[in-house]
Each structure stands twice: as structure tokens, then as C-alpha cells.
Amino acid sequence: MKKDLTAVLTNALENLRICPLPVIEIETPREESFGDVSTPLAMGLARSLKKAPKKIAEDIVNAIRDRTIFEKIEIAGPGFLNFTFTRDYLFASFNTLLRAEKSFLRENVGQGRRVLIEYVSANPTGPLHIGHARGAAVGNALCNLLEESGYCIDREYYINDAGRQVKLLGQSVHAKYQQLLGVDVPFPDDGYKGQYIDDEAAALHAEKGREYQGIPFETCGDAITQWTYKRMLDLIRKDLSRFGIRDFDTWISEKEIFERDEVRQAIDALQQKGFLYESGHALWFRSTDFRDDKDRVVIKSDGQHTYFASDIAYHKNKLDRNFDIIIDIWGADHHGYIPRIESVMQAFGYDIARFKVILVQMVNLLKHGEPFQMSKRAGTFVTLSDIMDLVGPDTTKFIFLTRKADSHLDFDLDVVTATTAENPVFYVQYANARINSIIANAMEKGIRADNVDLSRLCEPAEISLIKKMLAYPMVLGGAARSFEPHRITFYLQELAAMFHTYYHNHRVIGDDPALTSARLALCTGIRIVIGDALGILGVTAPEKM
RNA sequence: GCGCCUGUAGCUCAGUGGAUAGAGCAUCAGCCUCCGGAGCUGAGGGCCGGAGGUUCGAAUCCUCUCAGGCGCGCCA
Structure with a gap:
């Protein structure tokens, strides 16, 4: 959608001999009645061309030679150019999307950098x-x-394996290990507390027996420190892996x-x-x-x-x-x-x-609506591992990605665990699972989706869904350019909402084989986009839930 | 005191200098003979913290101000 329109506009600007060529911003308008895509291009040019935005917009429209893909081009508001595509163009584009090719779904923002x-x-x-x-x-x-x-x-x-902190970790474990064996070694003042230190001391004893018993930290400290921090690093790797981080x-x-x-x-x-x-x-x-x-x-x-x-x-x-x-x-x-x-x-x-x-930004961990302060030193903290036991990796990741990185975030353990309805990730995954179920149903009934006639999709909701899916590459591109992955989560929630509504108003599998095939294709497209987007977010798209 | 981040619906948050500021949750009222009810439909709810400024146009940019968070070491 964006690529085609950008090409058309670039051509028009060249016809008008406008140079240097401005950056062409393409956006999806807030109101559907404003067309499929729009650009504030003419308003941006108003200053440098010293002409009224509406006049510039008119010139641009007149300079567009090939308008076969448009049903309508309008100048609206203070000078927006609003474009509405023809059904044929939408169906053809959607057909390309159905092939799930990356070249169609992606914008090459990085250019190999x-x-x-x-x-x-x-x-x-x-x-x-x-x-x-x-x-x-x-x-x-x-x-x-x-x-x-x-x-x-x-x-x-x-x-950070060279500094004082790692040494302090070693000292903490050393002290606990000695205490375990009845040797009175004082615990370092600012040492690390928490159950895991006791666990590590016990593990050290299990592995090395009494090898270090009574030996001062000055002598065996390096060995114990090395041993411990490697285990910590291993633990971190395991947690990240379980969390679904590549x-x-x-x-x-x-x-x-x-x-x-x-x-x-x-x-x-x-x-x-x-x-x-x-x-x-x-x-x-x-x-x-x-x-x-x-x-x-x-x-x-x-x-x-x-x-x-x-x-x-x-x-x-x-x-x-x-x-x-x-x-x-x-x-x-x-x-x-x-x-x-x-x-x-x-x-x-x-x-x-x-x-x-x-x-x-910081995560405010809450419990019963009360702040749950964490400190590694004091040993009062909830680990990622604990969170995953309670909430699950997908939900945790998705909630983090529903906010801008630099915005403060409340993570209330009660809220997130109590009612699944508050977990937006389920809403999206549910749409995906539902589609899988429908497609499985159709296959059982022997319905094939070959030679699909997409033009059977003429309900307004169907056209809206197709447009929404065709906007997906723009969303990805925008997110990549701004380094803001959270935009994808919002897009996903919108797409899922449109699908759920559609599902309730229209039956996919019906008596008309051609219509059924076309609607199955629609569902397949949604599944492609949801799967692709969740994949980028690092969230799974289960077939069943 | 200085610096950074955040102030948008009751709550949690989106919003790329553009058109009538959005979503989820919560609240209230509805929807299961039907492909998955973890769902759907509708309603109410706003001085975009406040005040100036910049311009055709500001939630968005600038200045000031108020509130919350974080940071300001020959610590790591």
C-alpha cells in the first residue's frame, strides 16, 4: 500500500518539478471516511513553495497520471490528500499478502546497516x-x-565479572559455606542476602565437600568466586531462555x-x-x-x-x-x-x-496494590523465575511491550494473575487459536481454498480487515524507524478486536463454497499477520489454548 | 539545589506538528439451538497537570510553574 502510493506521489512531484523531493509521510487516517491512506504532504510544502496548501494539493492531484489503483482521491480539511483504493487493488495486494512473503510484509528500513x-x-x-x-x-x-x-x-x-560486586558474591557464599561447616566466619556487612546464597553454599558443599573448610577467603576466594558467578551466569541464561529471549x-x-x-x-x-x-x-x-x-x-x-x-x-x-x-x-x-x-x-x-x-523505566512491582520493594542486598526480591511461575513468559513479555520503554509501569501481581481477562496477550492469542480451529474445521469438512475468488468478500467488515492487514508493513516500518516495538502490540490488539467482531457477525463456514473459501482466505491472512507480529515480539502464537 | 523521565477518562496506558483526542480494565445495560463466551453489542465517563509563547494548525515544539519517580561519589 505504502510502497505503491509513495511511487505514485514521487512521480507526481517530479512532474511538478518539485525538488528537492520532500520526505513523503503516509499515514492511515483516523476516520475511515477519510480514505484508506492519507498524506499531509501539501501542507508540509506550503511554506517552502509559498502557496496555499489546498492549491498545492490540487496541483499534486492533477500531476498524478496513473490513477488506476485509486477509486477516489480527495483533498480534505486543511489540505490532506486522501486516497481510496479500488477493490481490485485491495484484493490483488491481499493476494500477495497471503503468500506471506517477507518482501511484501517488510520495509527495508535498515538497508543492511x-x-x-x-x-x-x-x-x-x-x-x-x-x-x-x-x-x-x-x-x-x-x-x-x-x-x-x-x-x-x-x-x-x-x-560485569571484574568488579567488587562479584567478589562480594564470592565472600557471601564463602561465609555461608563456612558457617554451614561450623566455622565461624562473619558474613560481610554489605554481602548479598537471600535464600539463593544459602543454596549456593549448600551446592558448593555438595560438590566440593570440605575442600575449603576453614580456609580464609584470601586463599580460596578466587576459586569460590569463579565457581559461584559462573553458576549465577548459568542461572541467568536459563531464566532468559525460559523467558523466551533469543x-x-x-x-x-x-x-x-x-x-x-x-x-x-x-x-x-x-x-x-x-x-x-x-x-x-x-x-x-x-x-x-x-x-x-x-x-x-x-x-x-x-x-x-x-x-x-x-x-x-x-x-x-x-x-x-x-x-x-x-x-x-x-x-x-x-x-x-x-x-x-x-x-x-x-x-x-x-x-x-x-x-x-x-x-x-522502572517496574513498580505491586502486591495487593502495595509497593513491593526489591533489593538484592536485603534479599527481598521477586525473581523473574517466580514471576514466570505465576504469570507466564508470554503475558509478562506482552505487558512490558504494551508500553513505551521509558514509561513507568505498574506490575501488580494480583491483577496480572487474578483475572485472565486483563491479559491482552490472551485476546490476541485467542484470535489466532480461533482461526486455527475454524480452518481445522473446514479441512475436516473437505473444504479447499484453491482458486479463491476474493471479490466475494464484499462486507464492509471484510474490506476493513483487508485494509488493516495491508497496513501491517507500515506499522512495522514505523516501529523500526522509531525503535518502538510497543506499536506492534497495539496494532495486534486492534486487528484481533476487528476479527472477533467479524467472527460474531459472520459465519466463515457456510453453504456457499465460494464464499466459504474466500472467508477462509481472509482468516488465513489474519493468522499470517498475527503469527508474524507475535513472532517479532517474541511471543508464542499457540494453535490451541 | 541541578539534571533526566512521567503527568491524557475512575484505574493502567496509546496517540508520527495535522481532521471530531483513543484502547483495555472497572461501572451500568444486553448477547450462548450457531465455526472456541479467554468472545460480542451498547451506554456513561476528558480544562490532554497549570500558565504563557512559536504558526495556517499544539496532547505533541519552546519558556515558566506544580506534582510524582529516578539520578547527581576518587561506589560498583
Whole structure:
């Protein structure tokens, strides 16, 4: 729909010798009476051409030579161009959609550009919680969406395995292990609490017996830390897999970045470019040269590097891999780090327009309508695994994807688990299951859908459904261009609603074989679109429920 | 104090500078001899937090202001 109209309009603008050619925006109008698609093109040109929008619109209409696919072209409101397609065009397009070819369903937004998307990247110090899950759902859907829209995607998870946090994890398990064996080792003040630490200590005992009994952390700490965090990482992978997140292409380790001396090299590189200076025995990055409001310490006066230093190295590592676009998906509580990382990117000479941080807002976990505060340190948190036991992966993902990434989200365990009616994902999946059931029914009755005469679809609801499906590629394209996968969930709910209404008003399988075939084709189209869209969101489309 | 995010229907949220601002839930009133009732139909519900500005046009952009959340370390 969009491709054809864009071609027509481009041709018309060329006939009018309008250049440079403006970006042609195509939208589906709010009211069906305004036509199938419309463009505010003439209004956008009003300023540069210094002519009234309606006059420009008239000129454009007159310049359209080939109008065989249109039933109607109207100028409306302040200067909208509204297009209504002929039935023949709609049926022909829908026929193409039925072949489910990606070239028809997709817009090539990416043009093969390479994108690195880093998301989740939770510290391997404990199980994933609901905040990580939101990042995972958004990141996974965005990767799928961009990949399907012509980008080459690398999915990456950054493992913070070098810092104090991982060591603290090891200390916590070490202490619990010793206590288990009756050795009185004090638990670290800010150690990790929670049942899983006890479980890990018990597991360590089960596997290694008394090997470390009475041995101080200074001696056996590295071994225990390694052992524990690898198990944590394994747990995270399992949770993500169960959550239905596609595996990452790269699991990149902070520790290995250190071991390859990349931190040193990155600091040297900044030093050479003159962005570092010494003050108070510490080494500073002059991020105020760019977009930060204060300079940042890279190496502390005690000679230790800061966390920021390894971030510099990691982002240089990303840059060195020559991606066209680099996307970081962070929890919104890290938003204060954006300016300094952007500064790093600029210092290395990278075009900041090709770096994007997507912030995923906090999830307010509620129980009985009351805030359910989570803290890994205090050990009071609900894990992603717990959530999946209660709610299920599909529902959890879908709910995360019904909101913009940067909008706050309430996730009330009672609401989400109590009444299934509040789970929009079921509504969509139900439509899919229903269609499968209808088609199975038809096949049992030996009804074939060969040589379908689509022109038998003449109910207004049928034409509306076809138009809705033909708009699907535009929705995907828009979502990809704006990095907003949530648009797809809204589209799906609308399409499902149209189908459910249609289903109640019209029987698909009836006495008229030709009409039945045509309606089966209609259903098949809906199934194709729902299946395709759910697939991109990373949500399953069960045949039966 | 400074910065970022969010204020849209009772609640949770969509809304790409464009036409009469939408959906789900909740509430109320209806629909199962019929392909899946996890469904359908209808009704009520709005000063788009507030005030200015930008222009042909603002929920959308700018300034100010109010409210909530988060962040502001030689922590990680």
C-alpha cells in the first residue's frame, strides 16, 4: 500500500518539478471516511513553495497520471490528500499478502546497516528480577524488529565479572559455606542476602565437600568466586531462555577486556588525544569538553581504576568493531551516565547521532496494590523465575511491550494473575487459536481454498480487515524507524478486536463454497499477520489454548 | 539545589506538528439451538497537570510553574 502510493506521489512531484523531493509521510487516517491512506504532504510544502496548501494539493492531484489503483482521491480539511483504493487493488495486494512473503510484509528500513544492541547485562550476582525482564523483553523485541527490517543485528550481553560486586558474591557464599561447616566466619556487612546464597553454599558443599573448610577467603576466594558467578551466569541464561529471549550473539566479559589490556589501551588512547589530566593524584577525563556537566575520574589516587574506566574500554571495544549504529539499553536509573558515555564516544571521534541509549523505566512491582520493594542486598526480591511461575513468559513479555520503554509501569501481581481477562496477550492469542480451529474445521469438512475468488468478500467488515492487514508493513516500518516495538502490540490488539467482531457477525463456514473459501482466505491472512507480529515480539502464537 | 523521565477518562496506558483526542480494565445495560463466551453489542465517563509563547494548525515544539519517580561519589 505504502510502497505503491509513495511511487505514485514521487512521480507526481517530479512532474511538478518539485525538488528537492520532500520526505513523503503516509499515514492511515483516523476516520475511515477519510480514505484508506492519507498524506499531509501539501501542507508540509506550503511554506517552502509559498502557496496555499489546498492549491498545492490540487496541483499534486492533477500531476498524478496513473490513477488506476485509486477509486477516489480527495483533498480534505486543511489540505490532506486522501486516497481510496479500488477493490481490485485491495484484493490483488491481499493476494500477495497471503503468500506471506517477507518482501511484501517488510520495509527495508535498515538497508543492511550493522547494529550492535546491548541489553540486560545484569551483574552475575544473583537471579534476574522483573526490572531485568523488562529490559530483556524490550531488547529482544527490538532486535527481532530491526533484524526483520533490514538491519544486521548483533545481540550482546556485557558481563560485569571484574568488579567488587562479584567478589562480594564470592565472600557471601564463602561465609555461608563456612558457617554451614561450623566455622565461624562473619558474613560481610554489605554481602548479598537471600535464600539463593544459602543454596549456593549448600551446592558448593555438595560438590566440593570440605575442600575449603576453614580456609580464609584470601586463599580460596578466587576459586569460590569463579565457581559461584559462573553458576549465577548459568542461572541467568536459563531464566532468559525460559523467558523466551533469543540467545545473545556475544557474551562479552569485563574481566577479559581487562586481561586483554584493553582498559590500559583505551586510557592511553584518550591520553594521546589530550582528553585526560591529573589532579589530586587522580587521572581525570575532561568530559566537560563534550556534553557532561563535570569531569570524571578514570584512575583514582590509590591507583585503582574506576568503574567508568572499564566502561570506556568497553565502549571503545564496541567502536572498534565498526558498527553503523550502537544501541545501549539501560535501566532508567542509569540515565545520569548518558552524558559521560556520549562524551567518550565523541572523544574517540564517533558520530553521536549513531549512538543511542534506550532507557527502560522502572517496574513498580505491586502486591495487593502495595509497593513491593526489591533489593538484592536485603534479599527481598521477586525473581523473574517466580514471576514466570505465576504469570507466564508470554503475558509478562506482552505487558512490558504494551508500553513505551521509558514509561513507568505498574506490575501488580494480583491483577496480572487474578483475572485472565486483563491479559491482552490472551485476546490476541485467542484470535489466532480461533482461526486455527475454524480452518481445522473446514479441512475436516473437505473444504479447499484453491482458486479463491476474493471479490466475494464484499462486507464492509471484510474490506476493513483487508485494509488493516495491508497496513501491517507500515506499522512495522514505523516501529523500526522509531525503535518502538510497543506499536506492534497495539496494532495486534486492534486487528484481533476487528476479527472477533467479524467472527460474531459472520459465519466463515457456510453453504456457499465460494464464499466459504474466500472467508477462509481472509482468516488465513489474519493468522499470517498475527503469527508474524507475535513472532517479532517474541511471543508464542499457540494453535490451541 | 541541578539534571533526566512521567503527568491524557475512575484505574493502567496509546496517540508520527495535522481532521471530531483513543484502547483495555472497572461501572451500568444486553448477547450462548450457531465455526472456541479467554468472545460480542451498547451506554456513561476528558480544562490532554497549570500558565504563557512559536504558526495556517499544539496532547505533541519552546519558556515558566506544580506534582510524582529516578539520578547527581576518587561506589560498583
